[in-house]
Every structure is written in structure tokens, then in C-alpha cells.
Amino acid sequence: MRIDILTVVPQLLESPFAASIMKRAQDAGLLEIHVHNIRDYSTNKHKNVDDYQYGGGAGMVMSIEPIAAVIDKLKGERNYDEIIYMTPDGELLEQSHCNQFSLQENLIILCGHYKGVDERIREHYITKEISIGSYVLSGGELAAAVLVDAIGRLIPGVLNDETSALTDSFQDNLLSPPVYTRPPEFKGMKVPEVLLSGDFKRIEKWREEEALKRTQERRPDLLE
Numbered sequence: 001m002r003i004d005i006l007t008v009v010p011q012l013l014e015s016p017f018a019a020s021i022m023k024r025a026q027d028a029g030l031l032e033i034h035v036h037n038i039r040d041y042s043t044n045k046h047k048n049v050d051d052y053q054y055g056g057g058a059g060m061v062m063s064i065e066p067i068a069a070v071i072d073k074l075k076g077e078r079n080y081d082e083i084i085y086m087t088p089d090g091e092l093l094e095q096s097h098c099n100q101f102s103l104q105e106n107l108i109i110l111c112g113h114y115k116g117v118d119e120r121i122r123e124h125y126i127t128k129e130i131s132i133g134s135y136v137l138s139g140g141e142l143a144a145a146v147l148v149d150a151i152g153r154l155i156p157g158v159l160n161d162e163t164s165a166l167t168d169s170f171q172d173n174l175l176s177p178p179v180y181t182r183p184p185e186f187k188g189m190k191v192p193e194v195l196l197s198g199d200f201k202r203i204e205k206w207r208e209e210e211a212l213k214r215t216q217e218r219r220p221d222l223l224e
């Protein structure tokens with residue numbers, strides 16, 4: 001899978017993909033991430049990428065020309081399955097979006113800044129608008145990093161059996177059950193006996209019950 005990220009602050013996207021699972025996915029050739037500086041596509045003398053908004057009002061708006069130029073260039077090189085805009089007024093990101101995106105070949109992700117992008121970009125270029133939560137970040141870069149991480153780990157071959165995404169919270173609309181590791185007892189705090197029993201049927205049943213209990217307590221909306 002190839003992901004092209006368009007940003008005015010490429011530095012913000014250097015470290016999230018330089019370690020751990022995202023790095024391994026890239027080293028294994030399963031994921032290609034290309035970060036493009038929108039400023040490089042500005043034809044303006046000062047390399048501006050934003051301008052005052054028509055009608056007045058506080059805050060600058062990202063201009064259509066440099067964003068259109070980078071998207072048009074990329075679309076001339078390959079077909080893109082989705083052109084995603086990270087924005088607080090987009091669809092709230094869910095595991096189901098990540099599952100769908102992880103099956104695609106080529107994605108573009110546009111990171112917004114300032115007051116957002118000229119609406120004509122959203123109308124004519126963007127195919128999906130995604131929010132990572134009901135709060136406003138200072139730009140779309142951290143949101144894009146969250147999205148790429150959530151997608152990247154689902155690409156077949158990225159996770160091994162032990163870290164398999166199939167047992168993640170949300171994959172079956174249930175939160176994950178509690179987990180424990182050694183020691184079996186720490187300052188009087190004990191690991192549930194069933195997990196030490198070696199009885200895999202009982203363990204499976206306990207995990208299912210705990211997952212359901214946790215979901216009922218914390219995210220009853222998932223069970224509706």
C-alpha cells in the first residue's frame with residue numbers, strides 16, 4: 001500500500017513512522033509513506049500557501065492552487081482509491097473505516113491548517129473527510145499519523161500472529177478483556193486464577209465474559 005500525505009509541516013510527520021510497527025511495515029515493503037510539502041507547489045514569490053478569507057473574518061485559508069497542483073501531479077502518476085481530508089468536521093474515525101482503507105492500494109491524505117482549506121478542494125478533490133475526535137488540533141498532521149498507524153497495522157503481513165489485529169478491541173464491537181503477565185502475585189495483587197489454570201476452554205469463556213462486561217460498563221453504545 002502507498003500513502004501520500006500532503007502537509008505544510010512535513011517535520012511533524014517524520015518521527016511517527018520512523019520506529020516500531022510502522023517502520024517495520026515500510027522496511028518489509030508492505031507500506032510506502034511519501035510526505036509532500038505543499039509549499040513546494042506554491043508558484044507565488046513568497047511561497048505562500050494560504051490567504052485571507054473572502055467575506056472577511058479571522059484566520060487564513062489554505063489556497064486551492066498548490067493543493068490542486070500536488071494532487072493533480074500524483075493522480076497523473078497512479079490511480080488513487082481515496083483522497084482523504086483530515087478535519088474536525090469529518091466523519092468520526094471508526095475501526096470499520098480503518099479496515100476498509102487497509103484494503104486499498106493508494107491513498108492521499110491532506111492535512112489542513114489555519115481555518116481549513118478552500119471549500120472547492122473539498123468539493124472537487126476530496127473523496128472522504130475524517131475526524132479523529134470531537135476536539136480541534138492545531139493541524140491535521142497528528143490526525144493523519146493516527147489514521148496511517150491504524151491502517152498500517154491492518155495490512156496483511158504487518159502484524160505477526162502474536163500481535164494479530166483480529167483480537168483488537170472494536171474488531172467484533174467488543175473491547176478487549178484485561179491482560180496480565182508475570183509475576184502471578186505482586187504485593188498481594190493476584191492474577192485471576194482461571195488464567196493460570198491451563199484450561200483453555202475456561203480461559204476463552206472468561207475472556208468473552210470480561211470483554212462483554214467491560215464493553216457494557218465503558219462503551220454500551222458498541223452493543224446497540
Ligand code: ADE
Pocket residue numbers: 086087088112130131132133134135136137138139140143
Ligand atoms: N484537524 C484538526 N483537528 C482535527 C481532528 N479532530 N481530526 C482530524 N483532523 C483535525
